[in-house]
Amino acid sequence: MDDEQEQLSVYEQALREEGYLVLCARNGKEALRCLEASPFDLVILDVVMPVMDGIEALGKIVSRYRKMPIILHSSYPHYHTDFMTWLADAFVVKSSDLSVLKETVKALLKGRLK
Numbered sequence: 001m002d003d004e005q006e007q008l009s010v011y012e013q014a015l016r017e018e019g020y021l022v023l024c025a026r027n028g029k030e031a032l033r034c035l036e037a038s039p040f041d042l043v044i045l046d047v048v049m050p051v052m053d054g055i056e057a058l059g060k061i062v063s064r065y066r067k068m069p070i071i072l073h074s075s076y077p078h079y080h081t082d083f084m085t086w087l088a089d090a091f092v093v094k095s096s097d098l099s100v101l102k103e104t105v106k107a108l109l110k111g112r113l114k
Helices: 005-017 028-037 054-064 077-081 083-087 099-113
Strands: 043-046 070-074 090-093
Touching: 005 099, 028 043, 028 054, 043 054, 054 070, 054 083, 070 099, 090 099
Parallel strands: 043 070, 070 090
Antiparallel strands: none
């Protein structure tokens, strides 16, 4: 999830090319509504978003869906030191090279399926 439509489109396309079914939300509140409506295998959250930021959404998702793997994906690496971000399964710094994000998704899903 990301609040910038262009970024959302890039992530969505890259993950679809990897064979994943992707649903995008523009903020944490939308993401929570999506999770309530349908089960998901993994959530990717941007940290800085309008309405409800990724850290607040992370807390709500973890409290409701304890086993849901969550990746925080942010342009701001300093958020990794915020203790609330430690609730996430992974923290990936945004880059034009999406290989780290894709590998993290793959690893978390593989671990969940074991």
